[in-house]
Amino acid sequence: MMQRSFLAQNPSVLWFISILAVFTVIVTLLSEVTGVDMISTSFVKTLGKTLCLCLVAIAMDVVWGYCGILSLGHFAFFGIGGYAIGMWLMYARTEGIVLESLAGQPIPATPAEISDAIGNQIFGVVGSSDFPMIWAFADNLFLQLLMVVLVPGTLALVFGWLAFRSRVTGVYLSILTQAMTLALALYLFQNDSGLRGNNGLSGLQNIPGYEGVSQATLSIVFFIASAVALGAGYVFFAWIVSGKMGSVVKGIRDNEARVRFLGYHVESYKLFIFTTTAVVAGIAGALYYPQAGIINPGEIAPIASIYLAVWVAIGGRGRLYGAVIGAAFVSLLSSWFTGGGAPNINLGFYVIQWTDWWLVLLGFSFVVVTLFFPKGIGGLFDMLVRKQS
């Protein structure tokens, strides 16, 4: 009963799920796996990554578009999720390689010798061979998957609790979250951070235990997993923002003081939204980086979180499909322009090369969107709907 009314209230959810499902099926059928091979493996990976970016964009939309907290730290949570899964991927794969190479020895290796050899393989690049404390659970997939959820969640919980209880709001909160992101990125850049510093974690596209499976198959598996995660995330957030809770959250966005005077404990709502979205960002990151193959601290830099806000703003804040459209549109367009896919424009006296000028275009179009289309691309749907009625 409850479920039906929720879906009835949100026709867009059904629409979105159907479109996503059709899209997923089409891509799968056209991929290398079925033998049709119309979509290359690398493009399947790009699409899978884009779906993960859409998921984190939805999270960003909930925290910013619905709750009014412009967090410039959600891409950091995304990165933490990637690091958490990356630690297991890297550890397990290196363990496999090390065990194989030690198998030929005349006497079996002791656990200490195995651990030393793995440590040497992983941390040799930063001149160390000891496992730092944070790698304590790296050998266990289940615990490390738990870390994907727990670490961003705990960080968001502690940070949010500190910030919200001292009533840091608006741009101050944005700057504070940006500072948090910067601190995290700077920390990870150090060689003794225990996460291989500047080198980051690499070789994540190889899934331990599935060495025999081709990248084409793996890419489709991750693509479908990303699509499922996106669909689930969409339904979950649509449910959160639609009920009574959604009304309170939107009330906080529009006038925090008034909601507080109505007797709601504003801080708890904000903290819930902030933490939940951070966890979803972490999950999105954990799905993204095995497809990207490498993660390094540069990915977490404050600018990435700002781009996230850019996607949501261009797509249209305060509507979940807007965030999806924005993230997919801008990130695919961005890789088309910077990847040299866009034709250069010859002005006669000057050739505009899009690899150089794309960011200029993006920056100014962003100003234009903010000034003239505050509802973003999603606003176009409103116009369509209004014309029909």
Next chain:
Amino acid sequence: MLRRYILALVLLFAQPIGANAQTLQDILQTHQEEVLKPGRRTVGVVLDDLVASGLPQAVPFLEAWRDREIVQRESDGLFFAVAEDGDTVALRDLDTNEVQTTAPDTALTEARPNGGVRRAIGDALVQFQLSDPDIEKRQAAVNAIARSMDASQLAPLQASIEAESDAALLAQKERLVGMLNASFADSTQDRIAAIEALSGDLSVDVRAVMNTILATSAHVALTVPDGANVAQILDVGTDLTPAEAYDRLVAAELAPPLVPKSAIREALIANISDGSVGGVAVAELNTDAARETAYDALAAAGSVEPRVTTQAQADAVAAHIFYLSYDEPDPSITDVTRTALTAIETKVGLSQTVDLGLDALSLASIYFLAAIGLAITFGVMGVINMAHGEFIMMGAYTGFVVQQFVPDYTLSIIIALPLAFAITFGAGVAMERLVIRHLYHRPLETLLATFGISIALQQLAKNIFGTQARPLTSPEWLDGALVFNDVIAISYIRIAIFVLALIFLALILYVLKRTRLGLEVRAVTQNPGMAASMGINPDRINMLTFGLGSGIAGIAGVAIGLYAKVTSEMGADYIVQSFMTVVVGGVGNVWGTLAGASLIGFLQKGIEWLNPSNTLAAQTYMILFIILFIQFRPKGIVALKGRAAAD
């Protein structure tokens, strides 16, 4: 040059009047064998005679000898310097220094001093060079001594002091003699006096001399021997771990060596028979305990060395005494040196604190300069401008472009400062009119729109100027540093930035508090509606204020460009710190920005001092500190009170 000429003349004429009118050739003839095939021991005789003779032509001879350019004519045994090499060699007379004769290559024997001898010759040369008429050669000789001090240099250096005419070099020589005396003087009294005389000197080389005197070496024995100048008795467990202690015992051959894990493994592999070692199956050897059991079984059978038991290790360590003793045997000297070194180190510590303070002050003034424009646009007007960093960058590139047209660095800086202000003022006004004005009541969107401008400007700068760093050269009078002593020094450019920061502080305070514009700015900030009803045009005031804040960012850009490289990303490096500075200091208050910049500058330097190897970690901890700080003082250090504080 004239002085050198005269000196050479004097030497030339003085020599024949000297007691023994011997020539260089005479001396060399008495030591034919040693000159031709010098050994490290035999060369001393020749060198002593040469030094004793005091002949000026000995110096070019020694140089030639060191460079293997001395030959002997086989027909009569006379020595010559090679003037021109080839099949026929031109020979230079050693006394007159004139090319006298030639000889075929085959009729000559070359003197071949080896490496050790050439070093000895070099030392002897230093003694000559110490009294060389050419001040550059004397300076080089003094530098050579300072680089590697040695007892043999003391006497010649002391002898050269009296004749030294250059005051600066004399001071250096005396200081060097003091240091040499501290290490190598004959009597204990002389050394103690020399050491005490040095105790006011903070320089690194004096500290190095003292540390050499206080050098210790680690020893281990059953009891401390008599006459050892013991520096410290080491306590096993606190000063060194039991494992280290045992390693030292092994090194001193007072205990049998441990069998390392790798050796255990090797021994086990070597003794595998029928799939087991020492009664343990090979497959079970995957723990250290199992390997040790197997190894002990092998040791019991006598096929390998037994392991040293933990008990035996502990007993051996307990039976011995571990201590550090000074290499210098005389305790009175080490005592005096320790006292002197402690005094020096106290002074060095104090100076370092002052130096750190100066560093922090200059960092604080850079942060202040970067943030002061923001203090106006963000602090006073409440407009968040993420492109503020790019205004800093525009200012710096303005300086760079001006330097391309005006080659005189002083003049170009004087032109660049107002030009940078004008350009960024214009950019700020344009941005306010076109973008920010429409977003005054949507601060989060201002943040995003200005961020869009920021990435566009950054990429534009990259397209125009390229990605490599561009230099902004400071005028010559800003090169160098103001040196207070060996530890405290501050470069003039940092002083200039500090002064600039002070000027800006005064200027902005004046504009805001003492001018009509400032009054109107404050009025519009507090209540735009009321200000408008008093006849103030809020739009115009906002535009001017924003322009002023941006213009100051441009000037800050020129200053920062002088001290760091100009890149398209330089603004982004400062933007987060600048916002921190304003937020920590307290929004809406110039004094607050000053307090914030000082806090952040001193904090960062302080953390760097605690953890000197890692500036990244220092920045991380600083940002964490700021996040916590804002928890406890959300309104910053200087919080506005009363009506001004209203949102």
